[in-house]
Amino acid sequence: MATEQQPIQSVWTRPPRKRDQPALSQAQIVAEAVRILDVEGVDALSMRRLGTALNAGATSLYRHVANRDELIELVVDEVYGEITVPDSDDPARWREAAVVGAQSVRAMILRHPWIASLLGSVGLSYLGPNVMRLNERLLAVFVTAGFPGDEGDQAISAVISYVIGMGTTEAAWLTTVAKSGRSEREWADQLRPAVEAAAQEHPHQRERLVQDDVEADPERLRDEKFRYGLDRMLDGLAARLKR
Template sequence: MADEQPIPSAWTRPRRKKEQALSQEQIVAEAVRLLDAEGVEALTMRRLGTQMGTAATSLYRHVTNRDELIELVVDEVYGEIEVPAPASAQDWRAGVTACAHSVRSMILRHPWIASVLGQVGLSYLGPNVMRLNDRMLGLFASGGFGMVEADQAISAVMAYVIGIGISEAALLTVIARSGQDEQDWEKRLRPTVEQATRPYPHLREHFTAHGDKDLRQVREDHFAYGLGLFLDGLETRRS
């Protein structure tokens, strides 16, 4: 049997020595700026090189390809997520809540991430993602969860947060492309929603009762409600 080679990863490959004019950190930071400004469709190695005033070939000395760049930028923005250290066993829930809100805020700051999470390969090996998971394991462990169940709890909570965050990011992207702010967009959409819900009595009743609520507050309330349900369930699993 031929020797099996390990799967390569951006996180374990030896880094090139920093050149005076360019570094991987600079490339990743500029890629994040480009993604924030113009979205994932704009991110190509050629476009990024032009943005940085260099040829795409210079970028390939530090980043193997676009897929690897996606892994690097995802890990970069995950570095924005805050996970508070628990002061006591009773603080696990407050810590997880704060972390969940931080993840959601990161997604809403970088809505392009909704388009790339299915392309990130081995991003879970990135230092910021690993630091996030390590600290969250510590939070759950402080609350009395064993390591296996703590890992499962993290997966469940993160799946909820990322899922609802991506839905919000998609909505906010549509609003941004309209050139309006959220309040004006919601006001213009309201007559359309009212007309569309007329054949559906339960939806019509709900819209009539709550259709004038601020969309931003509705998003906040929905997120907090769902997160609370998850944590209520996990509370019953503590040792």
């Protein structure tokens, strides 16, 4: 006997909830949830905490979201709406568009460091309207460049995986710096003696530290490291196009 399939649980797959002139809008709820996440982090966000911040009872919230999982889907899609990808009508400028899009994704992650810890556990967040629009614009960039549709998907995945990986590392670093109460430069300077001590038995790393510009701006170094990896990724995709 065939077993009855259970519906997939997601804010994007269920019918919209009926609302009789609710005191709160979904936009207000999502905006406040993002604010809590930005200020207090993922662990602080609960339906109760959100209701308190909005001076609203649970009933008002549940008119829009069934649970915290749906709320997370909504906030992830909300911040993805901040990402910019240029128009893709010029095949010769696909790389420029890809760079702008990649840098915009990175900037979003650094504005909202909590996003890094949610990307692997956000259910069907990738069905949200902002994510779908982003994917469509990115796919248009790569298809216009000359990649077949299926390979365009793979190219997007490679670039975005790199950006998320680097952005997650940066977000973790900046979160640690923020908790210290020091500037990024002050934290790096204070950490350097421990790094030098740890590198003493590792000649390649020791030599690299000797060559480092200790006066360099840490933010500029992060920017350069990100752009180096992105450029090498795009070099590989450009070579693929030529073949």
